[in-house]
Amino acid sequence: MPDDTPPAAAPPFSGRPAPPHRSATISVLVDNESGVLARVIGLFAGRGYNIDSLTVASVDAGGSRSRINIVTSGTDMVIEQIKAQLDRLVPVYRMAELSQEGPHLARELAMVKVISDGANRAEALRLAEAFRARVIDATVESFVFELTGGTQKLDSFIELLRPIGLAEVSRTGVAAIARGTRTLSAAPH
C-alpha cells in the first residue's frame, strides 16, 4: 500500500541509544614511504571515521620515519577499531592513543590575521597579550598573531577576535607527545 507520509527523520537504526562519543589523540610512527599518508587518510575516509585534526612531519635525522598525529572522535568501539586498523598497516611501526595511555601534551600553532582600526586594534593587542600571542607581522591596518597552545585555547582566542576584525586563520593541527619518560618508541611492536 502506498504510504504518503514523509519518511521519519529518525536515523534508521534508532532502536538503541547512541553510545557516547569521545575524542582521541593518536600518534602513529610510520615509514616515510610514498603513499603512507594517503593510506592513513584513505583508511579514515574509506571506513567513515572522523579526522578532527591531522599533522605529519618527518621526525628523524635521516628522514626515514614520520610521525602522524591524529585527533579523532567516536564511540569506544570505533576508536579501538581505528587503532587496530592503523596498527595493522604495513608501514606503521608504532601506534599509541596518547589520550588513553597517560598524561600527554597536545599543542597546535595558529597564525591569526586581524584587520581593524581604532579601538578594535587596541583591543586585539590586549587580547593577544592576555593569551600570550606574539605579533609576527603588523601593518597600519592589520596584525598577524602567532599563538601556540591547546586546541581550546586557540579556539577561545579566535572567537574573541571574531567581532573585532578577525580576517583569516591558519592552524597547524595538533602535535602531541606523552609526559614523562614514556616515548612512542621506534622499536617495532
Next chain:
Amino acid sequence: MTAMQQPSGAEILLRALRDQGVEVIFGYPGGAVLPIYDAIFQQNSIRHILVRHEQAAVHAAEGYARSTGKVGVVLVTSGPGATNAVTGLVDALMDSIPVVCLTGQVPTHLIGNDAFQEADTTGITRAATKQNYLVRRSEDLARTVHEAFYIARSGRPGPVLIDLPKDILIAPAPYQPASAEPHRSYRPATEPDPARIKEAVRLLKGAKRPVIYTGGGVINAGDAASAALGEFVRTTGMPCTSTLMGLGAYPSEDPQFLGMLGMHGTFEANNTMHGCDVMLNIGARFDDRVTGRINAFSPGSLKIHADIDPSSINKNVPVDVPIVGDAARVMEALLAAWHADGTRQDRDALAAWWRQIDAWRAVDSLRFTQDPSPGAIIKPQHAIRRLYEITRETGRETFITTEVGQHQMWAAQHFGFDKPNRWMTSGGLGTMGYGLPAAMGVQIAHPDALVIDISGEASVQMNIQEMATLAQYRLPVKVFILNNQYMGMVRQWQELLHGGRYSESYSESLPDFVKLAEAFHGVGMRATGVDDLDRVIREMIAIDRPVIADICVDQKENCFPMIPSGAAHNEMILGPEHQDRTASITDEGLMLV
C-alpha cells in the same frame, strides 16, 4: 661488478620470483611490461599462463593460492591492465588470499604526464591491496619483491601490488637475496597470549551449551590448523559450524558438524549459535552474512574470538575473550590447555545440548523434493547432491570453485568437503565471474585433479572468455552450470522483498552453452530432465577436456533456509511455506544487502 655487467631489472625481477619459489605466473602482456615478457621468453623455470582478461589473471592466482597455500602471482601491463585487475585484488583482500600482482607502469620520467596507458595504479589500488609499492629506483627492486611476498603471506594474508616503471625494468639492477632480517615495521603476532588461552578454556569447560564457529582463517593457517581443530572438536565433544570460507576445515559428514551457518546456513547451525552460552570463534570475522541482525546475534553467550588480525576483533560484535594469533597455534594451545586444565567438563549439560541440537537437525532444513519421474525438471539442489555423490564415488581428488549467487549457496549446502583448500569461492566481495578463472588456477596447480566450477548461467558469462585459456593449456576444467535462466539470487530477493517485480533479472538471449563449449574447443553437454542428470555428470567427469555441462534446473526454486535481511538467527525462513515472514521485514531490513 660494473653496471654494464648487471642484469636488467626484468631479469632481477624473475630471479627474485624464482627465489620466492614461484613456478607459475598468470598474466597478460602489454607495452609497459614487454621487458618482463622478454625475460620470461628466455627462461624455462617460471611458467606463464596467458589469460584472456586481467581480472581472470587475479582470480586464477587466487584459485592457485587457495588450493595450494602458496602465493599466487599476477603480471599485467599498465593502465587498463592494472585497472582490470582491481576487482580481483579487492576479492583477494576481502577473502585474505595471498597474491602478488606485478603491474607495468610508464617510465618514471613520464609518471604524472598522462602518458599512454598511464594510470595512478598505486593510488587506485591503495584500498584494494594489503600493501602496494611503486619502484622508483633499480636498487630497490629485488628487496621490494621479497618484501611483497613476505607481506602477502604473513599475518592475515592478502594481495600486494608492485608497480614497475618500464625504465626500471630495462636498467641494470643489483640483485639482493631475501633478507633473513625481520621486517622493519610489519611483524604480526602469531603466538597467542597463554593467559587468554587459559581463560578461554575455563569458559569452555564451564559451558553448558557451547559452539565452535570456524572461518577462513583456519584454512589460511594450513593443514595443521584443520588437524588441531578436528582434534579439539572431537576431544571436547562440542558442536562445530563453519562460515562459507571455512568449509572443509572440519569434515562435513562428521556428526559433530552442523553445516554452514549464516544467511543460508542450516537451521541447527543458526539456532545453536543463537542459543549457545559459550561461543568459540576461530578465524572468522562476524561477517553480516553470518550474524544476521547484529543486536539479536547470539544474545546470551560469552564470546571467545581468535583471529590473526586484531582489527577483526571487537569490530562488529563485542567479545569477552579476544585472542590474537595464528589459528593453528591457537588451536594447539587450546588443546594443550584443555588437557592441562583439571576442571571436569559438564558432559551431562553437553548431552542435553546435543539433544536440543538434534531436534533442530530433525527439521532437515536443507530438504527438497525431487520428482524422480523421467523428464521431470531438475531441482538445483538435487544436481549438486548428485554431483557430490558421483564425484565421491570416483574417489578422485576434487576441487570445487563457484561463481556467486544461488548456485554458490546450494553448492555450500549440498556439496560436502572433508579437507581444507578444496573449496574456492568469492565470499567477501561476492564476485560473479570468479569461479571459472579460479578453477583454471586450481587446475594449473593440480593437473590430475578433478576441478569443477559450479556456476550459474549469468555469472559464468562474466569471465566466459577464459574457456579459451582452458583450451590453450588443455586444462580439463568442468563448468557445471545450474541454468535457471535468471540471476537467481536477485530474482529470489525480488520475489521475497520487492513484490515479485523481476526487474532486469531474467537471463535474456542466453548463448547455447553446448555450442559455446564447442566454439571454445571444449565439449558441451546438456541435461534437461532428471533422468539425464547422472549420465551427464558421469560423462563430464570422464572427459579429459574442458567441459560445459548445461544443467537446466527449476527456474522458480529459491535458496532456503534463509535468514531474511534484518532478522535474527532464530527467525529463519525454512521454505516456501514460511515465505510470508518476509512481509514483516522492516525498512531497516530492506536497506541491508
